[in-house]
Amino acid sequence: MSTKRSRKKRSLPVGPLPPQVAWLDGISMNVTPLISWPLPFYRRVEYLLTVTCESHDSAESSTWHLVRSFDEFRFLRKRLVAALKRGHFCQAECPWLYTFLKSYYPTSHLVGSSSTQVMDRRRKTLTRSLATIRSFLISKANHVCPLVMRGVASELLEFVVGEQKQFEQNDLGKAPVWLRQLLQRWHDGDLDVNGCAIYTLVGHFQKQWKTDVGENRWSQFATAESFSTLSCGHRFHDECLIQKLNEAMKCPTCGHGEAIPNMTC
Numbered sequence: 001m002s003t004k005r006s007r008k009k010r011s012l013p014v015g016p017l018p019p020q021v022a023w024l025d026g027i028s029m030n031v032t033p034l035i036s037w038p039l040p041f042y043r044r045v046e047y048l049l050t051v052t053c054e055s056h057d058s059a060e061s062s063t064w065h066l067v068r069s070f071d072e073f074r075f076l077r078k079r080l081v082a083a084l085k086r087g088h089f090c091q092a093e094c095p096w097l098y099t100f101l102k103s104y105y106p107t108s109h110l111v112g113s114s115s116t117q118v119m120d121r122r123r124k125t126l127t128r129s130l131a132t133i134r135s136f137l138i139s140k141a142n143h144v145c146p147l148v149m150r151g152v153a154s155e156l157l158e159f160v161v162g163e164q165k166q167f168e169q170n171d172l173g174k175a176p177v178w179l180r181q182l183l184q185r186w187h188d189g190d191l192d193v194n195g196c197a198i199y200t201l202v203g204h205f206q207k208q209w210k211t212d213v214g215e216n217r218w219s220q221f222a223t224a225e226s227f228s229t230l231s232c233g234h235r236f237h238d239e240c241l242i243q244k245l246n247e248a249m250k251c252p253t254c255g256h257g258e259a260i261p262n263m264t265c
Helices: 002-011 019-026 070-084 094-103 116-138 146-161 177-187 217-222 238-247
Strands: 027-039 042-054 061-068 227-229 235-237
Touching: 019 027, 019 042, 019 116, 019 146, 019 177, 027 116, 042 070, 042 116, 061 070, 070 094, 070 116, 070 146, 094 116, 094 146, 116 146, 146 177
Parallel strands: none
Antiparallel strands: 027 042, 042 061, 227 235
């Protein structure tokens, strides 16, 4: 049994994380209740999502806060479930994530949603749910599924970086510029895997982005992508290309025979 496990680990792709999920490598998320009294005798409960992004050398870090209602967390769950498209076939652990989202995520309560016990239970459950989704996304074994890389990853990025409603405090902070630009690139379709296992990069890598890459080490994830150039001149994402070359040593686009691909980065 241990031999099979070790073989499975060795078969996983190596190298840096794809840009769709690389931003999660230094991210931590924590949820705390936020109570306000908009009207006398009416207590409103929202949840403060604190996101911390630390660099590899711990020299720089960014922290920002987002005020989310419980319904917004529930809507995130709904969108994640929809992105998984139940019943699709892949080699990732999508069935497990689907079951986790459907069974573990906290449910709504018509009465008692502002009680201390309910708020504390939701705080723990929401924090753990976000941590579990993050762990699922950075696991290389799950990068083989285009639905994970295209749908699940983008929904989480939108949730922790996207716009939020105005709040009384002014010290909520903002996500780093490079992370917001990464989200914009996704909105523009420049990080879409197009729902296929192979994604050619001919002409894609030449596009210039209006961003200061030198802002910090993590900003490089917003602009750098790992790709390979075959002898015929076609370019592909490394992790997409490895599987195809294992099937046949030829270019997936033109069919040109390959010996050892010229790996560049």
